[in-house]
Amino acid sequence: xxxxxxxxxxxxxxxxxxxxxxxxxxxxxxPKGRLVALLGPSGSGKTTILRMIAGLEHPDSGEIxxxxxxxxxIPGSERGIGFVFxxxxxxxxxxxxxxxxxxxxxxxxxxxxxxxxxxxxxxxxNCEGLEKRYPSQLxxxxxQRVAFARALAPNPQILLLDEPFAAIxxxxxxxxxxxxxxxxxxxxxxxxxxxxxxxxxxxxxxxxIVTNQGRVEQAGTPQELYANPATxxxxxxxxxxxxxxxxxxxxxFARGGPDTVAILRPEFISIFKKGESVQFSRSAEEGVVxxxxxxxxxxxxxxxxxxxxxxxxxxxxxxFVEVGEVVDVFIYRxxxxxxxxxxxxxxxxxxxxxxxx
Amino acid sequence: xxxxxxxxxxxWVLIILVVIFLAVFLLxxxxxxxxxALRDGIGGYIASITDPYAIKAALLTIRATIWAVVVNTIxxxxxxxxxxxxxxxxxxxxxxFIDLPVTVSPIIAGLIYVLTFGRQSFLYPILxxxxxxxxxxxxxxxxxxxxxxxxxxxxELIPVLTAQGTDEEEAAALMGAGTFTIFRKVxxxxxxxALLYGIxxxxxxxxxxxGAVSVLSGHLRGKTNTLPLYIELLYQGYDFTGAxxxxxxxxxxxxxxxxxxxxxxxxxxxxxxxHY
Ligand SMILES: Nc1ncnc2c1ncn2[C@@H]1O[C@H](COP(=O)(O)OP(=O)(O)OP(=O)(O)O)[C@@H](O)[C@H]1O
Ligand SMILES: [Mg+2]
Numbered sequence: 001x002x003x004x005x006x007x008x009x010x011x012x013x014x015x016x017x018x019x020x021x022x023x024x025x026x027x028x029x030x031p032k033g034r035l036v037a038l039l040g041p042s043g044s045g046k047t048t049i050l051r052m053i054a055g056l057e058h059p060d061s062g063e064i065x066x067x068x069x070x071x072x073x074i075p076g077s078e079r080g081i082g083f084v085f086x087x088x089x090x091x092x093x094x095x096x097x098x099x100x101x102x103x104x105x106x107x108x109x110x111x112x113x114x115x116x117x118x119x120x121x122x123x124x125x126n127c128e129g130l131e132k133r134y135p136s137q138l139x140x141x142x143x144q145r146v147a148f149a150r151a152l153a154p155n156p157q158i159l160l161l162d163e164p165f166a167a168i169x170x171x172x173x174x175x176x177x178x179x180x181x182x183x184x185x186x187x188x189x190x191x192x193x194x195x196x197x198x199x200x201x202x203x204x205x206x207x208x209i210v211t212n213q214g215r216v217e218q219a220g221t222p223q224e225l226y227a228n229p230a231t232x233x234x235x236x237x238x239x240x241x242x243x244x245x246x247x248x249x250x251x252x253f254a255r256g257g258p259d260t261v262a263i264l265r266p267e268f269i270s271i272f273k274k275g276e277s278v279q280f281s282r283s284a285e286e287g288v289v290x291x292x293x294x295x296x297x298x299x300x301x302x303x304x305x306x307x308x309x310x311x312x313x314x315x316x317x318x319x320f321v322e323v324g325e326v327v328d329v330f331i332y333r334x335x336x337x338x339x340x341x342x343x344x345x346x347x348x349x350x351x352x353x354x355x356x357x
Numbered sequence: 358x359x360x361x362x363x364x365x366x367x368x369w370v371l372i373i374l375v376v377i378f379l380a381v382f383l384l385x386x387x388x389x390x391x392x393x394a395l396r397d398g399i400g401g402y403i404a405s406i407t408d409p410y411a412i413k414a415a416l417l418t419i420r421a422t423i424w425a426v427v428v429n430t431i432x433x434x435x436x437x438x439x440x441x442x443x444x445x446x447x448x449x450x451x452x453x454f455i456d457l458p459v460t461v462s463p464i465i466a467g468l469i470y471v472l473t474f475g476r477q478s479f480l481y482p483i484l485x486x487x488x489x490x491x492x493x494x495x496x497x498x499x500x501x502x503x504x505x506x507x508x509x510x511x512x513e514l515i516p517v518l519t520a521q522g523t524d525e526e527e528a529a530a531l532m533g534a535g536t537f538t539i540f541r542k543v544x545x546x547x548x549x550x551a552l553l554y555g556i557x558x559x560x561x562x563x564x565x566x567x568g569a570v571s572v573l574s575g576h577l578r579g580k581t582n583t584l585p586l587y588i589e590l591l592y593q594g595y596d597f598t599g600a601x602x603x604x605x606x607x608x609x610x611x612x613x614x615x616x617x618x619x620x621x622x623x624x625x626x627x628x629x630x631x632h633y
Binding site: 054055056076077078081083085087089090091092093094102103106107134135136137150154 | 522524525527528529530531532533534538542543546547631632633
């Protein structure tokens, strides 16, 4: 029965807090050894899902399975779970050593084994020499790593992390992301982490589960979510999305129904100075540069096209465009949202040209 | 800025006012207690405080205080724990009821117990059948003392436990720690100083309680007289030396409690600096 395909599984989970429904028919499958992100806006029920897996909350209906066994009635401490809390919840009145050793002591592990395991973990998290400190005497990043070590100490099968980077400043956060990803891959533990930062999810996770208003909108690899968003919410939420109402004014795109909306992304658009591109000169449309934002390694160009303000990226090596300049804008493709349906539409001139060639 | 610059005279006026106030309302009476207690010389003082009835009264006060502290520590921890760590219906109501003894007059508290356990109560025959007497006996005094002091410890603990949240307990529980281990290793260190502080306040209040105890005691000299009641008795009998000598015992106990309180506050603050 222990089918590696679904190590952690949620089936038809519903959960209310009073009259408020925080989880609506949640179905999730997580294969063994995967690193999965629960991504969604604030209040979309991510923490609730995590806490139900950990046994800290109980679903009203539905089943939670771990390794093929229904665990609804098994206490959290017997589900083989390590939990890293959003605020770390390190034991404030215990030293780093005692924090990490806590889970092992509860399990009555011999003290010499505990010593070895703690030393090993301290090395893993690069915190050797800090064992006598109290949590308040650590930096944010160190606290996060100690919380990680504490959760890992009893060798759990599943690691759950609630917004592990939320309390850390931007620079350190980037380092920790990479560190955490490497660490989890190295240990090979099935991990689920909560985030509301899509960059974080895309960068760290093997799979992303997008939540919204208590529902799962879509689950898949970052590439899948990016290329084939299944719902209007996912289209808007993933990537840098610009909604455009009157997209039928754009050349080479078919007119949709009256309520359809198009979603553009900067990477779907190219901007050329007049005469810069021979290939697209005939099929491009004219727009006016309204703003140029320096993004370090590239430039974001904001262009007014048919009364829509759209964004595109240009390399700093490309010829320089100026505010007010008339430029050629070429749109390769866009998402069309029609009610609940999302489809991808390509610029028809591309098809024609490929036919010609 | 302006205010501070021009406040020289105001500052001194206020300081002098406070000092005069404290002198008149606190130091003068304390001084008077000492003077009166020693009016008949040191020998008279010693005779007064070693009077068998005085000693009995002091012992009864200590007994009632210990009972109150023990019962209220257990009750206070339980109440504070359940009010802060669990969500349930009627939480507000319980929280309000805990404060009742602070707002209700002690005399009324005494009368409530007289009604509940006295001759006219339906409980009386049952208790009497078991040979238990509550009214006008030591159990009544203990009950009254517990009643008037029971908010003190839980009220000290609730803010500390609320500030701490439930994360650390949840983390410990997920690692398989039992309730008792969680309490001892995680919760107790947080509330240690607040708890001791609450115990000190509870002790101070228990030792001094007069109203509720007075209603329930029956004033049997040597049997159901606590120190405050004994003092009143002497005072009514115009034995000023005796009354003030006995008072001085309470004053000394109060000063010890005050010193403990200052020390606890210091220790608590110092430890908080390390852990927050
Ligand atoms: N104990 C609770 N009692 C009542 N409502 C709750 C409780 N916990 C969560 N909720 C509600 O359930 C919804 C989902 O909460 P949850 O904490 O799962 O959101 P989240 O996706 O983790 O949000 P965030 O990113 O802000 O942490 C929210 O609207 C929240 O207000
Ligand atoms: Mg959350």
